[in-house]
Amino acid sequence: MSLDLDQRTVHAWFGLSYSNYAVLPRTLLQSMPDEWQHRFITCLDELEAAFSHVQQAECYKVRAAVERVVSDLTDDELKQIGYSKSDDCDCHAYVDEAARKIVHVPPKCPHETAYYDDQGNEVDGDALVLWPIGKDPVPHYNRCRTYIEPRLPDTLEAEPPTPTPGEWINPVTGERFDLTRDYPVTREQYDHLLKGEDHGYQGLVWRHVGEFADGVPVLLAIRVGEEDSVEGSIKVTDLKHTLPHNK
DSSP: OOOOGGGOSHHHHHTTOOOSOOOOOHHHHHTSOHHHHHHHHHHHHHHHHHTTTSOOOSOOOOOOEEEEEGGGSOHHHHHHTTOEEEOOOOOEEEEETTTTEEEEESSSOOOOOEEEOTTSOEEOTTOEEEEEOSSOSSOOOTTTTOOOOOOOOHHHHHOOOOOOTTEEEOTTTOOEEEOSSOEEOOHHHHHHTSTTOTTOSTTEEEEEEEEOTTSOEEEEEEETTEEEEEEEEEEGGGGGGGSOOBO
């Protein structure tokens, strides 16, 4: 599903579906370009970290299936998925010999067939149910050996992510860095990147001042209150995970 930028929410992506989960075949994910996989994994890492405090099921069972309308299933098919139905009623018909016609009592049956799921809950006859199919049409990932050539849209290959004003996006990992703010220099950064020289890391901040020849932003280590004193420089990409970044 393709959505406009202002509609790119998870709820909008699901459309009118009542699905509570999104199932993504591993084989197709590993067949996407590396740059796309890097961005995808970054999002998964952020999602996992954001909800690490939420209790979740250890695992889920996924089966390939198609959607069927409950009322379209035969009695045998209903039994196979644990469903049942009840259409008992006291309506009847008889032959009126004098009028030479069949008379229905009452004229129209007011009863409807009731359907029940495998938990005994009544469900509507128009409800959709998953009907298992024999084999998943997507082949097994086979330890990352299976590859299916993706048909990529031109936009995926030609258009990089659009940064917001003051933002820089790592073209390899997809990480977004806010270059409009100062970042305090940590003790780890001071010892590793600045070699632990001069007056210590307290009061030092990383400040964006420009770009290297390859377009990667350069940050200077500047001591607050002594803006003319530069104690080191570094590429934003070399800071790796030691620098907080936008999500």
